[in-house]
Amino acid sequence: MVKRKRLDKKKRSTVRERDWEQRHETSFTHDLARHRRAMVKLPEHSLYHETPPESVVPNATVVSHTRKWAFVLLDQPFSTEDGLEDTLLCLIDERLDRQDASLLAPGDRVLVEIAPDGNGVVRGIGERHTALVRHAGVHGQLNRQIIAANVEMLVIVAAATHPPFCPGLIDRFLIVAQLGGVTPMLCVNKMDLVDAEPAEVAHYRELGLTICNTSCKIGEGINHLRDVLHGKTSVFAGHSGVGKSSLLNCLDPELRALTREVSEATRRGRHATTASKLYQLAGAIRVIDTPGIRTLGLWDVSPETLAFYFPEMVERGAVCKFRNCTHIHEPGCGVRAAVDAGDIAWARYDSYKRIRAALESQSDSQTTGKH
Secondary structure, three states, X not given: OOOOOOOOOOOOOOOOOOOOOOOHHHHOOOOHHHHHHHHHHOOOOHHHHOOOOOOOOOOEEEEEEXXXXXXXXXXXXXEEOOEEEEEEEEEEOOOOOOOOEOOOOOOOEEEEEEOOOOOEEEEEEOOOOOEEEEEOOOOOOOOEEEEEEOOOEEEEEEEOOOOOOOHHHHHHHHHHHHHHOOEEEEEEEOHHHOOOOOOOHHHHHHOOOEEEEOOOOOOOOHHHHHHHHOOOEEEEEOOOOOOHHHHHHHHOOOOOOOOOOOXXXXXXXXXXXXXXXXXXXXXXXXXXXXXXXXXXXXXXXXXXXXXXXXXXXXXXXXXXXXXXXXXXXXXXXXXXXXXXXXXXXXXXXXHHHHHHHHHHHHHHHHHHHHO
């Protein structure tokens, strides 16, 4: 039997209208196939055929993005039928040079051209004054992933427990901050679940790092954190489940960012934030919330230069017997002697060894891939 089509049945649209502000996590998806289908329905943009400008005078800031789209905050609102708008979902000019890194990041200053019909196109990217960069991994098309741009502070959020406190990831983020010209600080969240802060926090105090102990449940440290962030553009980064989105909600209760509980089975966090996004909070605070990560690959760091990113090792390394000492196995190593004497924390030295081993393995795999 031949199935007949119902003539009165409406054809389902491939593009569903969504409210970005209220449903960010579902409306601005990383489903690139859906974006490609949506592109077919968009009228050809007149600006898309013009030659990209030679000089870029930014007029907007990237809030969030995918490969083809950017949601931006405009410096000057533009008029629409519904009134003035200061945010816009724009196409990204496909002729912009990606090189070996992700093209855009939250915090990027961009040039947006807006047509009379209200459609916008990102036509240029301004100079980045600071940038947090991670290694994109061996399986991606790009080598570098830009986590955030033009930020002043990196807030490394760690949980006092549940998930467990992880010094190794903190040490990697400290290196990323140094490379990117960004001031780091450590926020130890969920202090209501413990009697005292993790012992390893003392090592970071000795390094002169700003520490803020917080609890979203009882409000501990939230005002201190708000004071530190006032007037700055910052990034929240850390493992899933440490409470980054909950901290945003505490800093500005009107935000209502999505949060999720930590898995009881694995003691690991579950992703509440699926795409990095710039938030404007009350009190002149701008924060880029990033998805939780499990590992952080370092970019532009070699095994030979790693020790320079551990300040407590630099002075001790100057008295090593060998100039090219790895601080792992050589006799007469000043760093290992300082570790044995308790002048360098064992946890920090252990992080150094782990990171160096990972960098050596990464270097070996890249060398093998060239042959």
